[in-house]
Amino acid sequence: MKVYLTSLGCRLNEAELQTWSNDFSQFGISVVSDQADATLIVINTCAVTGEASRKSRQTIRRYHRNNPTAKIIITGCYASLEKEEAQELLGVDLVVSNKDKSKLAEKARELLEYNEMPFAAIEPGSSALFSRNKVRAFIKVQDGCRYRCTYCIVTIARGDEVSRSIDDIIEEINRLEKEGIQEIVITGVHVGGYGSDIDLSLYQLVEAILEKSTIPRIRFASVEPWDLPDNFFELFENKRLMPHMHLPIQSGSNRILRKMSRRCKSETFLALVQNVTKTIPEFNFTTDIIVGFPDESDEDYLLSLDIISQANFGHVHIFSYSKRSGTKAAGLPNQIESQIKKTRSKKMHLVAEEVKIKQFQNMLGVTCDVLFEGEGRETGNGNYRYYGYTPNYHKVTMELQTKYILNNQIIPCEITNIIDDTLLNVVALKELNHFSICKEFNSINVTQIS
Helix, strand or coil: CEEEEEECCCHHHHHHHHHHHHHHHHCCCEECCCHHHCCEEEEEECCCCHHHHHHHHHHHHHHHHHCCCCEEEEEEHHHHHCHHHHHHCCCEEEECCHHHHHHHHHHHHHHHCCCCCCCCCCCCCCCCCCCCCCCEEEEEEEECCCCCCCCCCHHHHHCCCEECCHHHHHHHHHHHHHCCCCEEEEEECCHHHCCCCCCCCHHHHHHHHHHHCCCCEEEECECCHHHCCCCHHHHHHCCCECCEEECCCECCCHHHHHHHCCCCCHHHHHHHHHHHHHHCCCCEEEEEEEECCCCCCHHHHHHHHHHHHHHCCCEEEEEECCCCCCCHHHHCCCCCCHHHHHHHHHHHHHHHHHHHHHHHHHHCCCEEEEEEEEEEEECCCCCEEEEEECCCCCEEEEEECCCECCCCCEEEEEEEEEEECCEEEEEECCCCCCCEEEEEECCEEEEEEC
16 A cells, blocks of 8 residues: 655644645555555645635545545545535545544555555564655644634634644654754744643743754744744754744734734834844844735725835735635625735735845855755756755755765855845855765666765
8 A cells, every 4th residue: 555645824834734645654554655655645725715715626636546546535624615626626535524534544554444454563663754854844733723814714624723742752753863864944823822722831841852862954934023022033053943933924014913813013013123123133034915905095004014024024025815604704804806905916926025135135155954855856957956945945955076975954144146036056165076876877866985
């Protein structure tokens, strides 16, 4: 039996793939990287927007068309919110709701009537590292959200907050580090709400990870600004915490923030960002902003443009508001016309790009440790191009004349120039001769240590 795992949408969905990979492996079911080889396909769907739901349906149909003999299980937010519709899609054999995700592998085994022992012994607790990402692991620390932002369908789909124990999380991190993982991302539906149900906090969790693990690089996925205590960023004195955080603001207008039921004001948010970057100049904040929320005036929109410039965001995810049935915002008056949303979104992208370039300019000449990902790609001129990420999560590239094995390697580099608004160029600050070198031999790739 072979299973192919795929997801749409958020990093939490990606983290859940890792969990299922482990579960399936312990049942003796192999995880494959090519859906054509699969007996079973598991699709973790998304419904954060209407477009996400459409893509989820499209993805399900495509996988069935490409591999019609494979069983298909769908789960995630689209599967939970639109269960009846999802069950009727051609090729779908089983719908698993978000509340039953922890039993997904077991339900799959029942569907497949697969009761054989594993073909080979597996060490208890081994994580069977998910093959799609062998550099960075997403650690799901909690699920659900107790807040109800008026535009958000995900909190409805995911349900109440449920946190994992600190011991369980640290055990997973230490297991992944033994398998070669260099970087983890702490993720969840409401990361900042970690521990609300077990009398703990995100601060306590991070303290424990720093004390009880040695994983080199630790990141955060999206964290709500109101969840962070005043002393939270003191934790970043430990350089294993990467100086980057995705901190969603959603609007620069307090009037619109109130309509969204967001729990912060724009001036409070801005003060937080500016205070952190004064203390940690290299800190990179990224954010989300919704354009065209119901009743958003030109003045409200300009306030959103203004906060992008003032906060100096390294990247802005810009979303045009779309109605989601079941949310309070869908019934609000003064819905914004589509063309107005498109115009505002286009201008905001330009402003966000200008701000990002300014941040890039401040990084020229900076030296930092880069975690490289993937293999070198041929450039067409005989050289090889490599990609990686700085500690503050800017994507960089390095071009070399030799094909080295740099995947999952942390290498000191200097940032030399800007390629475009998404990419920086770097040069290595140490000899790379000790890395493996790929050479062609009789049309077979072999590895030779230099």
